[in-house]
Amino acid sequence: MSFSLLRAPIRRAALPKSFPRTQLANQIRISSRRFSTPPPEAGPAPKSNTILYVGIGAVFVAAGVAYFTLSDSGSTAVKSGVQAAKVKANFVPTKEDYQKVYNRIAKKLDEAGNYDGRWFLWPVLLRLAWHTSGTYDKDTKTGGSNYATMRFSPESQHGANAGLNVARDLMENIKQEFPWISYGDLWTLGGVAAVQEMAGPKIPWRPGRIDGVAAQATPDGRLPDATQGSDHLRRIFGRMGFSDQEIVALSGGHAVGRCHTDRSGFDGPWTFSPTTITNDFYKLLFDEKWTWKKWGGPKQLEDKSTKSLMMLPTDYVLVQDKSFKKHAKAYAEDNELFFKDFSAVVAKLFELGVPTEQFVAPEPWIMKNADEK
Ligand code: HEM
Numbered sequence: 445m446s447f448s449l450l451r452a453p454i455r456r457a458a459l460p461k462s463f464p465r466t467q468l469a470n471q472i473r474i475s476s477r478r479f480s481t482p483p484p485e486a487g488p489a490p491k492s493n494t495i496l497y498v499g500i501g502a503v504f505v506a507a508g509v510a511y512f513t514l515s516d517s518g519s520t521a522v523k524s525g526v527q528a529a530k531v532k533a534n535f536v537p538t539k540e541d542y543q544k545v546y547n548r549i550a551k552k553l554d555e556a557g558n559y560d561g562r563w564f565l566w567p568v569l570l571r572l573a574w575h576t577s578g579t580y581d582k583d584t585k586t587g588g589s590n591y592a593t594m595r596f597s598p599e600s601q602h603g604a605n606a607g608l609n610v611a612r613d614l615m616e617n618i619k620q621e622f623p624w625i626s627y628g629d630l631w632t633l634g635g636v637a638a639v640q641e642m643a644g645p646k647i648p649w650r651p652g653r654i655d656g657v658a659a660q661a662t663p664d665g666r667l668p669d670a671t672q673g674s675d676h677l678r679r680i681f682g683r684m685g686f687s688d689q690e691i692v693a694l695s696g697g698h699a700v701g702r703c704h705t706d707r708s709g710f711d712g713p714w715t716f717s718p719t720t721i722t723n724d725f726y727k728l729l730f731d732e733k734w735t736w737k738k739w740g741g742p743k744q745l746e747d748k749s750t751k752s753l754m755m756l757p758t759d760y761v762l763v764q765d766k767s768f769k770k771h772a773k774a775y776a777e778d779n780e781l782f783f784k785d786f787s788a789v790v791a792k793l794f795e796l797g798v799p800t801e802q803f804v805a806p807e808p809w810i811m812k813n814a815d816e817k
Pocket of ligand 1: 671
């Protein structure tokens with residue numbers, strides 16, 4: 445696949461060096477997109493079963509009539525009914541159906557904006573997709589994105605997952621509208637949308653994850669601890685099957701979003717453009733002078749010049765450890781290289797723990813951005 449295919453249209457939201465919250469909120473507001481759901485269509489019913497086919501047809505014709513006759517506000521309920529009917533009729537979703545889910549996520553996020561004026565939702569969606577995948581253990585073949593076990597306590601309550609209820613609740617709304625999609629597929633598709641809609645590279649993705657049960661949940665301690673060093677990073681990400689280069693590329697996810705004192709205890713964003721994926725995370729690591737923040741919270745670094753940005757101890761080791769540093773430098777100097785490697789490694793991350801035979805397609809798909817024709 446050529447790299448140009450991987451590249452999503454750039455919608456930069458770079459910010460000035462000082463950014464009051466309200467101004468930041470206005471600047472990062474991604475322009476509103478239009479979304480229209482075409483009339484419901486019949487799913488591909490088994491051709492050999494005429495009765496089933498006619499039955500499905502009747503359900504969909506009825507739903508279709510209602511769809512056209514009801515007002516906009518009523519249409520959501522009708523669409524839910526249609527989705528429920530599809531589930532009952534052993535509906536086999538196509539790539540277009542998954543694209544509709546993608547578009548719905550994008551619309552939902554647009555509508556939500558930066559809710560309550562403090563938090564930006566795309567980054568937390570990426571964090572959900574990463575945390576559902578990052579529990580994978582290659583030796584025991586447990587964890588990963590397959591079963592979406594973060595729905596269950598105690599995994600949902602693990603310290604590393606603090607605040608992800610925000611993303612799960614958001615996705616639950618989408619799930620109500622598209623009950624046929626598994627949580628693992630929905631959450632990882634949300635992560636794909638997050639990267640692509642925040643102007644990052646295309647993330648090859650395909651569905652096939654299935655909903656698991658609470659007994660498949662993973663024990664606490666599988667996700668990285670931000671207060672640790674390079675040995676810890678290698679142990680945690682090595683368990684998932686990632687190399688040094690991949691650890692550094694994945695860490696570029698911290699180009700977006702921020703830490704929240706009421707979630708992880710850490711505070712602040714990593715970059716001046718926290719809703720745009722760029723290699724700024726690496727550039728800032730090299731270009732700024734970082735000092736330990738003097739405060740009552742956990743050990744974190746702040747940039748000397750504005751004191752408005754932060755780095756976690758695990759981010760900072762990327763420029764301290766010799767092997768990590770080599771890759772971080774390469775990404776700081778070459779955004780194209782970062783995009784290419786970030787795309788590959790995030791695609792790999794989101795497929796952790798999913799047996800290949802479960803995927804519906806032999807090769808991952810490239811989903812369209814919400815405003816792509
Ligand atoms: C290298 C090990 C990692 C550590 C120790 C780590 C740790 C953290 C911590 C402590 C937060 C703050 C949570 C909060 O207070 O809201 C955070 C946020 C975030 N992380 Fe990581 N992370 C790591 C890797 C990753 C990876 C691999 C990705 C994605 C590819 C990622 C994406 C994010 C995003 C997007 C946020 C912001 C969420 C928001 O704004 O609500 N992180 N991470």
